[in-house]
Amino acid sequence: MEFPSRISPRVLDIPIIGKALSDADKASANGLGMILKRYPAHTIITREGDGEDRIFFVSSGWSCIYTDLLSGERQIIDFPAGGDVIGLRTRRSPSRVSFKSITELTVFEMAAKALTSASEHSPTLASRLLSVAARQRAILIEHLTNIGRRSGAERVAHLLLEMGARQHYGQIANINAYECPLTQHDLADALGLTAIHVNRVLKELRQLGLLSFQHRIVEILDLNEIINLTDFSLSYLKYDDFA
Amino acid sequence: MEFPSRISPRVLDIPIIGKALSDADKASANGLGMILKRYPAHTIITREGDGEDRIFFVSSGWSCIYTDLLSGERQIIDFPAGGDVIGLRTRRSPSRVSFKSITELTVFEMAAKALTSASEHSPTLASRLLSVAARQRAILIEHLTNIGRRSGAERVAHLLLEMGARQHYGQIANINAYECPLTQHDLADALGLTAIHVNRVLKELRQLGLLSFQHRIVEILDLNEIINLTDFSLSYLKYDDFA
DNA sequence: CGTTCCCTTGAGATCCGTCAATATTAGTGG
């Protein structure tokens, strides 16, 4: 493996990098200028309206992308975690979303231009980027469906199950618990609810024996019932084995 | 312009095709196997779970992509119209969404594989696809924010303004009315509301002098107020002038 | 050991959904 020395081997765990760059011509890979960075918890990394165009590959930690509304409310679009990619916009027009760390966050960071121009010389990389974009879209569609057509309890259960699966690279079968640094306020802003209602719903889910979320620990108490209740599917979390 | 003769010149109006293919090597363009097709209103074109992988460029007409839930409810993800692209998934795993015409629909249709392999030989085309994906993502994010953090009236007003802008290629300044074939039920399924509530909200918006939607005609009565009420922005609808 | 988030709980108000009935429009066949 011939990677620039400043890129840690851990980067290979990131699907797009591990699979695509190993095929890409080394000239491209070397020119990416990717650096490893560490942000403290609760740091705004990219602000809405920034002209800046960077791309981030999350190595470890939790984060969120969100938009602020005029009303002062916040809509969280996603909680990217290890393996996720942020900033895959390739757009000149300033983004309306901000990007913030929730825990301490370790990312591989690079200029968007570097990646897009590299992708012009590496069809494999371009394909891989499209595949990542497709996965992100699938996740976003699930999120939209969750907010649009499910009750508060279903929304919370679905999101917590999804986050558990994403923490474990798309597996849920053997998870009965995972650590989750999100606050009830974070959940509310992601799910179109208020924090107070999220609190009540969590209590209800706990009493029903479905799941428990206390002291940063999510416990899956009855996986089958949750899957049933929320119509949960794993398939949308998969990366494409795009030929 | 050297296009396969079976492709109508109208295809050039579609941003991705008009701008990308004219640059792409002609071999790619000729190999796309794109055909023009016409579907009657209310026809399911692609069903959830289809293994089939086609890509559609809408030439004219309205359509929707949606998912059906176990509960029998429906979540509409988007209403693609002229110039939009459907099926840009590049995924093997079957899609969870269906695609349906609302009015009579004219599309340019091709195998997904043909486009992805063409994009491997045309960096410009690949970039253009990423740009289209970015725009779709921006629209989806706005939709999510709309459902998650706005009241019924705001949701309806925002969606109807967006659709007006998309019908007019991203302009709203000079629109005071447009034809909209969506039913109140369609709006409800897109906005996470019931048709009955959409009806009441439309009445309210009409009485407030903001907008009117009757007999398939949307009239923008007070554009500035609507923009104000819904925090509407045009920027997310733009295609990227991606270098 | 105090300050600041975060969580928890209650009471009342509001938005929106459900159920039910009717009116209006669009489509179809005669």
Place this chain on the structure above:
DNA sequence: CCACTAATATTGACGGATCTCAAGGGAACG
């Protein structure tokens, strides 16, 4: 052009889910 039908739109009464306001408790952190 009319009669019939189905889809769509409209309205009212009622109930439920969620929000708002308010207060207090617990956990984390300097």
